[in-house]
Amino acid sequence: MTRPRILVVGAGFAGVECVRRLERKLSPDEADVTLVTPFAYQLYLPxxxxxxxxxxxxxxxxxxxRRSKKYRTRIIPGGAIGVDLKSKVCVIRTITDEIVNEPYDYIVLAPGSIxxxxxxxxxxxxxxxxKTLAEAAYIRDHVISQLDLADASQDPAERASRLQFVVVGGGYAGTETAACLQRLTHAAVKRYPRLDPGLIKWHLIDIAPKLMPELGDKLGSSAQEILRRRGIxxxxxTSIAKAGPEEVTFTDGRVVPTRTLIWTAGVVASPLIATLGAETVKGRLAVASEMNLPGDDGVFALGDSAAVPDLAKGDGAMCPPTAQHALRQGRHVADNVIASLRGQAMKPYVHKDLGLVVDLGGTDAVSKPLGIELRGLPAQAVARGYHWSALRTNVAKTRVMTNWLLNAIAGDDFVRTGFQARKAARLKDFEYTDAYLTPEQVRERVEGASRPE
Structure with a gap:
């Protein structure tokens, strides 16, 4: 008899935790495990x-x-672009644009969000x-290049537009991005004697009435005060009404000359979920508390793309799309897949949120571990301690700690690597959202492949 085929889609927190647990708890002859991901690494997104x-x-x-030699999971370098639940086939586009059909007996959908x-x-x-490692590296180059170009320019209007930066999104990603990059430009401008530091202006805008409302009024106000004190x-x-190559128009009518617009106004489930033709909740796949898809045997979903009931909160709440939940869901769904494989009862997912941490760079931070409100150095210690402990390998922990220590002692560096320097790259160039199939295209693709020549 052939071994059952377990296919895991996505190598984020949820997918990787699931794969590692499957490898630890399943014997090699019990099942074959395959992971679909365009990159052979797990990104620590926060x-x-x-x-x-x-x-x-x-x-x-x-x-x-691929660091450990003991892992036996087969990795397909590509992205899932459609799933046919009836035929139990996942359609994959490899990194060389080849389209392949991958059959499965059990599928774990953890494609994350866009x-x-x-x-x-x-x-x-x-x-x-x-949202991606490439975007972060590209933005760093871009921001430093704006200082270089402003320094070289003789045109006051060009200088002004290159030295204004707009970040949209007052959640964790947007707030930390604005805070960290503002510190970078503040430190870098000291190396540009021809530039007036007063010309550098960072804007953080959000349509919501509060910054990071999950933190509560006091900590949210503290974070706001820290950023305003820095000049942000x-x-x-407020949001944006229109974006152009050299200016951005806000919804309140203001027009800001800028060459840098960073958009972090939330995430939505991967378009892969729409290819299933199954029930969704705000775009996320509706699953039971065991993270299985009701009515479809062997289908599980978790992380940002799944609407997992938050039993710890109750009242119909869904688990928020955070790394904290994704890590724990990954381990839990692996146990449920194994239970299903062995004919045992599956268990519902329950996890009480441990709190929130926001690193604003330097000694600035706000944190709320287990409901305790912290600011300044204690909050920074908690924030970095949490992130450090959540890194999966000792090598990653050593690299991150070394980087933090080096930055604290030696300060920032302002090297521009030239990553895609001659080619503009924006939102549409990094997330490949046009690659997915419709449910009809998925069925046509799968049925066509199964017909005899």
Missing amino acids: LLPQVASGVLTPQSIAVSL TRTFDIPGLTDHAFGM DISLG
């Missing part, structure tokens, strides 16, 4: 703003999936995202 600001190197938060965008003129053509202009109840 530290991306520190990569963009140069505090951390890209390699330090990209944990290789940047949420709106129908705003010029947005996808002129905005940067902060915060506009709440």
Whole structure:
């Protein structure tokens, strides 16, 4: 008899935790495990703003999936672009654009999320995202190049536009991105004697009435005060109406000359979920508390793309798309897959949120571990301690700690690597959202492959 085939889609927190647990708890002859991911690393997403600001190197938060020789999972380098639940086939586009059909007996869907965008003129053509390692590295180069170009320019209008930066999104990603990059430009401008530091202006805007409302009024106000003290202009109840190559128009009518628009206004589930033709909740796949898809044997979903009931909160709440939940869901769903494989009862997922941490760079931070509100150095110690402990390997922990120590002792560096220097790259160029199939195309593809020649 052939071994059952377990296919895991996505190498984020959820997918990798699931794969590692399956490998530890299943014997080699019990099942074959396959992982679909375009990159052979797990990205520690919460530290991306520190990569963009140069505090951390890209390699330090990209944990290789191939470091250990004992792991036996087969990795398909590509992205899932459709799933046929009836035929139990996943359609995959490899990194060489080859389309392959991968059959499975059990599938774990953890494709994560993509940047949420709106129908705003010029947005996808002129905005940067902060969702991938490539985007973080690109933004760092771009921001430093704006200082270089402003320093070389003789045109006051060009200087002004290159030295203004707009970040949209007052959640954790946007707030930490604005905070970290503002510190970078503040330190870098000292190396540009021809530039007036007063010309550098960072704008953080959000349509919500509060910054990071999950933190509560007091900590949210503290974070806001820290950023304003640094000179970051915060506009709440505001978004952008139009984006152009050299200016951005806010919804309140202001026109800001800028060459840098960073869009971090939330995320939505991967478009892969729409290819299933199954029930969704705000775009996320509706699953039971055991993280299985009701009515479809052998289908599980978790992480940002799944609407997992939050039993700890109750009242119909869904688990938020955080790394904290994804890590634990990954381990739990692996146990449920094994239970299903062995004919045992599956268990519902329950986890009480441990709290929130926000690293604003330097000694500035706000944290709320287990409901305790912290600010300044204690909050920074908690924030970095949490991130450090969550890194999966000792190599990653050593790299991150070394980077932090080096940055604290030697300060920032302002090296521009030239990553895609001659080619503009914006939101639409990094997330490949046009690669997915419709449910009809998936069925046609699978049925066509199964017909005899």
